[in-house]
Amino acid sequence: MRIRCQYCRLNLAEEHFYLGKKQLTSICDICQTRGLLIGNFANLQSLGLAMARQWVYLGLPDNFNQEQLIALTLTKAERKSCNSLIDSFDVLPGSWQDQSLRFQFYQHVIKWQNQPDTVKLTGNFPIDLENLGCDTTAIFDKNNLDYTTRLYIREKYHYVCQYCGRYGDSIDHKDPVSLSDDNSLDNLTLSCHECNKLKGSMPYQQFVQWNNEILATLNKLRRYQQTIERLTQRQKKLQSQLAVARHLASSEQAANLQPLRRQIKVLQGLLDGENSDYQKLIQIRHDYIISHYVTWQLEQEED
Ligand SMILES: [Zn+2]
Ligand SMILES: [Zn+2]
Incomplete structure (x- = not known):
């Protein structure tokens, strides 16, 4: 209710x-x-x-x-965004039990309600909390990578890998877990599976440095991923058109099915080509960074 x-x-x-x-x-x-x-x-x-x-x-x-009776004069839109902010807080695990956390959150809400012009609520819960000045580390348990922390990191970075710019949903420890146990929000970022795996136990500074040396390659990787995604979507659409057409057609040899089949085949050819170039580029980047890492490790041993 x-x-x-x-x-x-x-x-x-x-x-x-x-x-x-x-x-x-x-x-x-x-x-x-x-x-x-x-x-x-x-x-x-x-x-x-x-x-x-x-x-x-x-x-x-x-x-x-x-x-x-007097009442607060928020606009309808302001009420709506404030309402969803509070709803998001309400569903956080433990948010009704931890009264001091709730009290702190309310202070920020009240401050905002008194001057809604100062901060524009975006509807992105973690970002809004941060903009309002809430202690997000206290809100999202820092010692334990729980569901809300993961969600927070993903939403904060809009599901974009912070190393290559492609889609990502892996939580990455900047300082790898092998080097430290730092689960603080400052040490967490978002990456794709590929970067997460590639970075492995490399130190953050070095990985970022080598990675930034090949920005042009990263741009190409992003474009490949976008193209492949686009072609895949178009192919899916044609396949469902073909399914409908087959359902309505009198026979499998019906004239209107052929052009669709041809288009799907052409798209498949394009997809295969793009995928193969994409994989090659992924390998090139992989080799570049690994070779630097190997050299760097040898240098460390010499010192
Ligand atoms: Zn009220
Ligand atoms: Zn990545």
Whole structure:
């Protein structure tokens, strides 16, 4: 059940109005944190729910003239984005248990609500938390790479590998786990499987340096991946067209099936070519970085 807060006008989960011991309040807990008094506000929704459950309602009665109550003047869009920010926080594991974390979060929400112009909420939860100045390390457990941390890293970097710019969803330790146990957010970044594997136990600084020496190759890799993705999508579309056409056709030899089959074959040829060039380029980059790493290791041993 969701209730609209009489003061901030957000449409929040009823937990925000629950005071324990079967008591519901007129304003949300965020507005209570703001220092407002429950007894100064009326809330017909909250009152109605309390009556239906035979709970206690705390606030002004229903015959109170709502027009006289003051309320926060957020625009509809601002309310919507703030609402989704709070919803995202509510579903974090443990967010209802850790009261001090919740209290800190509310302080930032209140600060934003008082001056919504200062920070533009993007709808990307981790980014918004950061922009609001929340302690994201406290919010996303730093000692344990749990689901929320992974999600946080992925969303923060928009599923883009930070080494090559292709799609990525692997959480990468900048300082490899073999060298340190650093699970802090500063040491975590996002990479694709390929970069993750390639970097392996190389030190971060060196890997980035060698990788940046071949930016042109990285650009080409990105383009290959985009082209292959595009061709694959087009082929899938043609294949489903062919499936429909076959279903409707009188026989497998029907005239309208041939052009589709030809197009699919041509696309397959293109895809094979692109894939083979792509794999070769991946190998070239791999060899370049590995050879530098081997040389670097030998130098380290000499020192
Ligand atoms: Zn409120
Ligand atoms: Zn990558």
